[in-house]
Amino acid sequence: MDGTIGGDLTARARAHSNIALAKYWGKRDATLNVPAVGSISITLDALHTDTTVSFDTGLADDELWLDGREQPVGKVAVVLDLVRERAGLDLRARVVSENNFPTGAGLASSASGFAALAVAATAAAGIEATPRESSVLARRGSASAARSIFGGYAELHAGSSPDGSDSFAEPLLEGEAWPLSVVVAITDPGPKTVSSTAGMQATSASSPFYRPWVESAPAGLDRMRAAILAHDLETVGELAEHSCLALHSIMLTTRPALIYWNAATVAGIHAVRALRAGGLPVYFTIDAGPQLKALCRPEDAAAVSAALAAIPGVAETRTSTLGPAARVVSKS
Numbered sequence: 134m135d136g137t138i139g140g141d142l143t144a145r146a147r148a149h150s151n152i153a154l155a156k157y158w159g160k161r162d163a164t165l166n167v168p169a170v171g172s173i174s175i176t177l178d179a180l181h182t183d184t185t186v187s188f189d190t191g192l193a194d195d196e197l198w199l200d201g202r203e204q205p206v207g208k209v210a211v212v213l214d215l216v217r218e219r220a221g222l223d224l225r226a227r228v229v230s231e232n233n234f235p236t237g238a239g240l241a242s243s244a245s246g247f248a249a250l251a252v253a254a255t256a257a258a259g260i261e262a263t264p265r266e267s268s269v270l271a272r273r274g275s276a277s278a279a280r281s282i283f284g285g286y287a288e289l290h291a292g293s294s295p296d297g298s299d300s301f302a303e304p305l306l307e308g309e310a311w312p313l314s315v316v317v318a319i320t321d322p323g324p325k326t327v328s329s330t331a332g333m334q335a336t337s338a339s340s341p342f343y344r345p346w347v348e349s350a351p352a353g354l355d356r357m358r359a360a361i362l363a364h365d366l367e368t369v370g371e372l373a374e375h376s377c378l379a380l381h382s383i384m385l386t387t388r389p390a391l392i393y394w395n396a397a398t399v400a401g402i403h404a405v406r407a408l409r410a411g412g413l414p415v416y417f418t419i420d421a422g423p424q425l426k427a428l429c430r431p432e433d434a435a436a437v438s439a440a441l442a443a444i445p446g447v448a449e450t451r452t453s454t455l456g457p458a459a460r461v462v463s464k465s
């Protein structure tokens with residue numbers, strides 16, 4: 134490709150958000166964006182990003198339009214540069230991205246966003262990429278995005294190679310093999326005040342519990358993987374809650390403290406535990422934001438949603454089943 138064919142290097146992709154059941158927080162290599170620990174996630178059908186990438190001779194600089202507003206390009210340029218390098222392409226790109234859910238609020242918009250970007254940019258540049266290559270590419274934008282390349286259950290490996298090439302996600306189990314639901318309770322749709330990247334940098338620099346977190350991660354991943362493959366909701370749920378609370382323990386002991394929860398988040402934790410005490414198998418998880426996600430069987434989702442929606446401060450609930458892999462939806 135010689136970069137002279139403007140106008141027709143356009144592709145649109147859709148990728149879904151994901152929620153980690155075994156969490157990642159902290160980098161092994163900040164420049165290459167390699168996570169310090171592995172993680173295991175589920176991809177959510179109800180939350181997605183649609184991204185169109187157009188490489189265009191008429192552009193002097195890359196542009197990013199997110200939910201209708203122009204934004205600083207940031208790490209989008211890292212992903213575009215890698216694609217340009219592989220394709221031998223010397224054209225700037227316009228990236229137009231839309232989320233069907235609140236952006237930057239702990240609902241993994243960077244995961245779906247960078248996964249959609251990686252897939253759309255590769256297709257727009259006219260090059261082939263295996264899912265593993267797309268996963269590595271998406272990871273350069275946001276580590277959790279490596280997991281959103283896949284549907285169902287996925288695992289992101291921390292890897293050990295200095296160039297980060299063995300830090301990729303791969304499918305663990307198809308969603309259809311073990312359908313679960315997630316009820317998302319949105320307690321504050323506004324963007325978080327401390328980004329995940331800045332927050333985890335502060336945690337690794339200052340929490341006394343960060344090292345034990347990194348050291349205990351492999352054993353937690355082994356247990357979570359086995360429980361998912363055994364379709365054992367009780368164990369998956371117990372491990373997911375523990376991983377979530379361990380994550381928030383290192384956040385709370387960061388200096389200055391990262392307190393992502395609000396009152397409704399805490400009320401949601403108690404509501405989930407009360408439902409469970411009443412016999413419903415439901416488990417919570419919370420990311421870098423105040424939203425609570427409740428994991429349950431599809432047949433219990435309506436009862437879980439009703440209980441969470443009744444909490445003062447819960448603005449909205451959204452119920453999701455497990456979602457598909459990132460994919461190209463159109464190309465010209």
Ligand code: 2P0
Binds near residue numbers: 157158172276380
């Ligand atoms: C996770 N989170 O495993 C953890 C749990 C939030 C809490 O991955 O710096 O947006 O872009 O790699 O992937 C959010 O962090 O951070 C995240 P970067 P990312 O889902």
